[in-house]
Amino acid sequence: MKKSIILFAVALGMLTSCDPIKDSKDMDIESYTSSNLLDGAEFSQYEDKACTTPKEDGNWIKYNIPNVSSAYIFYKKADGSEFKLASGAAGGVFNFVPARGSDPHQTVYFRFINADGEEVVASKDFTVQVASELPMGVRFLASNDYGKKIWTWDSSIADGGEVWGNMGYLPGNGASVGTSGNGKWWGIVTSDDFNGQLQHTPNNANEGDGSLDAYMVFSEDGIVTSYDAQGNVIRSGSFAIENYSPDAEWKVADLKTDAILWPWIINTGGKTPADCGWGSGAYEVVYLTSDKMTLVYPGYDKDKGQVNGSWGEATFWHFKSSSDLSGMLAGYDKGKDWTWDSSVADGGEVWGNMGYQPGDGASVGISGNGKWWGIVTSDDFNGQLQHTPGNANEGDGNLEAYMTFGTDGTVTSYTADGSVIRSGAYELTKVEGDSWKVGELKTDAILWPWIINTGGKLPSDCGWGPGAYEVVYLTGNQMTLVYPGFDKEKGQVNGSWGEATFWHFKAK
DSSP states (O other), X not given: OHHHHHHHHHHHHHTTOOSOOBOOTTTXXXXXXXXXXXXXXXXXXXXXXXXXXXXXXXXXXXXXXXXXXXXXXEEEOTTSOEEEEEEEESEEEEEOOOOTTOOSEEEEEEEEEOTTSOEEEEEEEEEOOXXXXXXXXXXXXXXXXXXXXXXXXXXXXXXXXXXEEEEESSOSOHHXXXXXXXXXXXXXXXXXXXXXXXXXXXXXXXXXXXXXXXXEEEETTSEEEEEOTTSOEEEEXXXXXXXXXXXXXXXXXXXXXXXXXXXXXXXXXXXXXXXXXXXXXXXXXEEEOSSEEEEEEEOEETTTTEEOOTTSEEEEEXXXXXXXXXXXXXXXXXXXXXXXXXXXXXXXXXXXXXXXXXXXXXXXXXXXTTEEEEEOSHHHHHTOGGGSTTSOOOSOSSTTOXXXXXXXXXXXXXXXXXXXXXXXXXXXXXXOSOSSOSEEEEOSOSSSOXXXXXXXXXXXXXXXXXXXXXXXXXXXXXXXXXXXXXXXXXXXXXXXXXXXXXXXXXXX
């Protein structure tokens, strides 16, 4: 009798614990071992979630383990950490897609804590299909080239800078919420504001994600980890992006996870979509680009006994990212078009000279800091042909000219009517921890690629500097490049406030 009471207490503890499930198997005191835990277990692999199409290396694995009534199923990542595939019932279906470049032969582990309190771990090998490329939605969240992406709070969307709060549900299309905060009622603006809203958390506490400097990292292996401003882990868990539909009017995808920053639905005392008991059980991704993400989740009308409809209360989350340079430059599918941007400098200059390193690179990209002189109109290009190698305007000296950066590593420049001017390879290298530049771009094929006052030299043949355009500012919509001049008298590359060339571009 005492044995049964102890086991029942353990079972109750499981309801509030994140530890692997402990199971008494109806008070059976038999202790399974790693050698017999999977005796009689049945496994089959399928191409689809519904398990209708069998496949030898299918990523959907159906299982039944008769020796236990529950199990914790996981695999080990390259760094030795565990990645949960399933937990709870001893029968069901889990999805296992190893990261790109992995061995298709993988080991899956099954953990059970028996009636004697002993942890038992058994393993089984599977051959599964390895992803050759990331699903489109994951490319946006985790970066196609880098395999991970940093996101933080975005206070640039709503008119008051709100990052989390409530809104009227379905106020229009999803993009209007993500670009202008359409539908917003109220929200958090500062880090201090979070501390005044702890009633919306499950434990009335700010765990560190209630800070505008907190951040989260999505990785291609399906894990999202949230960190406080000092880099301490707040929470970590799996994520899945489903029903990706970029042309949908309201939401472009569903995001299933419990591990994002401040994941709580407003006025619920700390519920997340997974445990709220209504709606889709996933955050609605209403806006998603290479550097912006807005999530929404509807509230529940208790009087009507239904999920809130149009203009009923909902919760919003605004996030931004600056870490995915390749995604912002070339997109994730068919490439991305860029043209001249006359909105940056105070006079609308798109190409010209400036003082080198007048401050941080972002100030050059946002306001044209350091500018001396530049081209404003299409006609201006024709008055500056001495800066080209052939004293000619090949068509890129026109504000309507454009260039396309492809995901295949090529860039092509076009005249305003779409005729090819030049084409070539490009290489984008990320630069970390530098206040001046975020990257370096090696190519000879951009629009009007000439360094000023050199008679048409390119970074690749100028004989000084990094040999690549310095990317001092890059978002999903704007890009500013800079290249330093050369001081002949000193025999060195120009330093601070010495002459440099700038290029301002915008997404077409």
